[in-house]
Amino acid sequence: MKVILIMAGRPKIFDEQSAVEKALEVFWDQCYHTASTEELLKAMGIGKGSFYLTFKGGKQELYQKSIRLFFEQQYQQMEVMLLQAENPITALKKLFRALARGTAKEQQRGCFLGNALVQLSEKETVVKNEVDRLLHQLQQLFALVVTKGQQQGIVNSGLDPELIAWQLLNLWNGIQVTRRMQRAPEVLQELIETNLEMIL
Structure with a gap:
């Protein structure tokens, strides 16, 4: 999903799913508590303003979304593999x-x-x-x-x-x-x- 944010009089566009996928990698390599907001922002390629406007719950909301995204991607593959097998x-x-x-x-x-x-x-x-x-x-x-x-x-x-x-x-x-x-x-x-x- 493309997120359009109006900041400093001009729109900033980024792909939310892509940003969450990048954050997921940081969380996975470290952990929820160790991963700093600065590291997450750097990985996602967005600024603090965009981050808090998109993820109003901050780091915890981002973590929850990364968990859901991970599961959806993994589960869908497993479901197809298991339920469609002869x-x-x-x-x-x-x-x-x-x-x-x-x-x-x-x-x-x-x-x-x-x-x-x-x-x-x-x-x-x-x-x-x-x-x-x-x-x-x-x-x-x-x-x-x-x-x-x-x-x-x-x-x-x-x-x-x-x-x-x-x-x-x-x-x-x-x-x-x-x-x-x-x-x-x-x-x-x-x-x-x-x-x-x-x-x-």
């Missing part, structure tokens, strides 16, 4: 296996949503509730995939799909943390395979 469980396993093959930078960064959940204080309930809602949406996607797999007879476990989905979400978050300290792909792969075998 074998949804094979697609699900492929998604998890890809975590073992991430770049060093990806492994060091961890999951943007998971990071947000543990980095925010208990006082920042609005943002934490938003992250919780988004992760629950991912859990629901996993539950839908497991349900389809059970209907097709390709899931070994007869447990409630909701419970299996929570186990998968726990694995998703856990691997994102583990790969920050253990980067050997063969070790990560073994961990993922072992857990998937127990869960599914």
Whole structure:
């Protein structure tokens, strides 16, 4: 979305989504509390006036928008991959296996949503509730995939799909943390395979 701001008698135009994407990179490389407003402005290529006119809630609003943008981009790709696959469980396993093959930078960064959940204080309930809602949406996607797999007879476990989905979400978050300290792909792969075998 193009944002047009009237400043000093002339319009200033910038792409809000592009600005949020750039801010997301800063938040991801550092964290919400460490990333300074100056660093964010420099990355986005806008001034303080434009920033506060567009993001009236300041840094917190920008962070929330970066979280939503990250999730929307990631979730849409995952949803298409999982729900359109002929074998949804094979697609699900492929998604998890890809975590073992991430770049060093990806492994060091961890999951943007998971990071947000543990980095925010208990006082920042609005943002934490938003992250919780988004992760629950991912859990629901996993539950839908497991349900389809059970209907097709390709899931070994007869447990409630909701419970299996929570186990998968726990694995998703856990691997994102583990790969920050253990980067050997063969070790990560073994961990993922072992857990998937127990869960599914």
